[in-house]
Amino acid sequence: MPSDGTLPAGKGIVQLPTTSNLRLLRSNPCQNHNPDSYEDLQSEFTPLLFSSLERYLPHNLLNAPRGTKHKYMREILRRYSNEGDRNRVQKHREYRERITSNYQPLYRSLYKLNATTFFVPSFINAFMVNDNNRDERIKSIMSQPAQGVYAFDMLQPHFCEMLLAEVENFEKWICETNFKVMRPNTMNKFGAVLDDFGMDSMLENLMEDFIRHISKLFFSDVGGYALDSHHGFVIQYGFNRDTDLGFHVDDSEVTLNVCLGKQFSGGELYFRGVRCDKHMNAEALPEEIFDYSHAPGHAIIHRGRHRRGARPTTAGQRVNLLLWCRSSVFRELRKHQKDFVSWCGECQQKMRERVHQAVTAKRVELFRGQEESAS
Numbered sequence: 001m002p003s004d005g006t007l008p009a010g011k012g013i014v015q016l017p018t019t020s021n022l023r024l025l026r027s028n029p030c031q032n033h034n035p036d037s038y039e040d041l042q043s044e045f046t047p048l049l050f051s052s053l054e055r056y057l058p059h060n061l062l063n064a065p066r067g068t069k070h071k072y073m074r075e076i077l078r079r080y081s082n083e084g085d086r087n088r089v090q091k092h093r094e095y096r097e098r099i100t101s102n103y104q105p106l107y108r109s110l111y112k113l114n115a116t117t118f119f120v121p122s123f124i125n126a127f128m129v130n131d132n133n134r135d136e137r138i139k140s141i142m143s144q145p146a147q148g149v150y151a152f153d154m155l156q157p158h159f160c161e162m163l164l165a166e167v168e169n170f171e172k173w174i175c176e177t178n179f180k181v182m183r184p185n186t187m188n189k190f191g192a193v194l195d196d197f198g199m200d201s202m203l204e205n206l207m208e209d210f211i212r213h214i215s216k217l218f219f220s221d222v223g224g225y226a227l228d229s230h231h232g233f234v235i236q237y238g239f240n241r242d243t244d245l246g247f248h249v250d251d252s253e254v255t256l257n258v259c260l261g262k263q264f265s266g267g268e269l270y271f272r273g274v275r276c277d278k279h280m281n282a283e284a285l286p287e288e289i290f291d292y293s294h295a296p297g298h299a300i301i302h303r304g305r306h307r308r309g310a311r312p313t314t315a316g317q318r319v320n321l322l323l324w325c326r327s328s329v330f331r332e333l334r335k336h337q338k339d340f341v342s343w344c345g346e347c348q349q350k351m352r353e354r355v356h357q358a359v360t361a362k363r364v365e366l367f368r369g370q371e372e373s374a375s
């Protein structure tokens with residue numbers, strides 16, 4: 001046995017942690033600790049994860065050299081991810097690096113969030129001042145055309161034009177260089193992942209500074225403010241592109257969908273209610289059936305589990321920006337939730353039926369008791 005007391009790693013032998021290699025975190029974060037930035041350090045995990053985790057380090061490590069903290073946290077994170085996942089993340093990082101070191105952006109100003117040039121004034125005014133009325137101001141710019149779907153005016157026309165031109169420039173570069181690009185998801189044959197060509201941190205800021213506040217107000221049951229990662233992309237419909245999108249749900253807790261343009265007919269979204277995995281194919285209730293027509297600059301936001309599809313774009317070209325926002329906390333909690341879920345229409349229906357049956361049974365029992373004592 002090695003001198004540190006561990007069993008030799010080998011076939012069928014699991015190495016047990018000893019006190020010297022056991023890595024622990026605190027259960028409550030040290031709120032007033034200012035974490036280091038890990039942006040410039042190479043590792044298989046995102047730098048943000050280290051900054052977030054740092055507040056949970058044992059007290060004696062909080063002010064240790066950054067490299068020591070990084071090594072300690074990396075070893076903990078490795079216990080929770082398998083090698084396959086880590087290789088996949090590493091490959092994706094290399095893919096992004098190949099793009100960003102070769103692609104020349106058309107408008108560099110798009111790559112850093114600038115509220116004044118990106119957003120319309122009503123959107124900026126709702127969010128920018130962090131006072132006691134912020135939630136009320138956010139609610140005041142939103143309409144709710146259907147249960148769980150919120151709509152609002154968001155992007156400046158000039159920003160939409162620039163982003164469309166940037167995406168076209170990226171597509172041109174793909175063609176010219178014959179670069180084998182990954183499309184946004186299995187259902188879109190066209191479209192580009194904005195995160196992959198340098199807009200990752202701009203979209204992370206959009207999620208953190210704006211979308212999280214909306215989610216806290218309207219989607220507290222699917223992560224609320226705890227959104228902590230995203231997938232940002234554009235989808236394109238029209239001639240020589242996809243025309244429609246099949247019935248689906250997203251791999252997200254909350255989805256932001258903003259129309260960038262251009263001119264088009266058709267392309268309405270049809271919604272059919274929110275469902276959990278178990279009830280994905282259940283019939284929609286009449287009140288869940290809803291159609292939405294896109295308009296450039298306007299956004300909608302809804303739960304990722306809101307079942308929907310897009311009707312054919314019959315003329316012109318429609319391009320939309322999608323931001324799928326995820327919450328690792330919500331996903332972890334879901335693993336332990338076995339019963340009905342509050343955000344699934346079918347679970348809610350089943351819950352109401354169960355309560356109704358229980359009340360009916362109780363009533364029958366009480367009346368029977370009364371009848372028996374009267375006779």
Ligand SMILES: O=C(O)CCC(=O)C(=O)O
Nearest residue numbers: 235245250257310320322
């Ligand atoms: O075409 C649209 O606007 C909807 C897109 C959508 O639902 C999605 O990409 O998940």
